[in-house]
Amino acid sequence: MTDEIIREVRRVRHDISRRCDHDPRKVVAYYREFQEAIKQSGEYRFCGETVETDDADPAQANVDTSSGT
Numbered sequence: 850m851t852d853e854i855i856r857e858v859r860r861v862r863h864d865i866s867r868r869c870d871h872d873p874r875k876v877v878a879y880y881r882e883f884q885e886a887i888k889q890s891g892e893y894r895f896c897g898e899t900v901e902t903d904d905a906d907p908a909q910a911n912v913d914t915s916s917g918t
Contacts, residue, residue, distance in 0.1 A: 869875035887893055 865879060866876055869879050884895075888895060
């Protein structure tokens with residue numbers, strides 16, 4: 850099953866590259882545009898994004914502030 854998944858991922862990646870004329874700059878632009886569309890959808894969260902919460906007190910967020918680092 851894993852081999853099938855890897856083959857499918859490679860097939861999709863090759864198809865994207867082919868649609869971008871195998872130009873690395875176009876491929877990167879495609880992925881950036883796709884990422885932005887996914888972010889705008891609000892369906893997924895991305896690393897590095899700040900998440901707004903109502904908790905202003907770090908103690909309520911289970912954050913250890915005693916080490917000072």
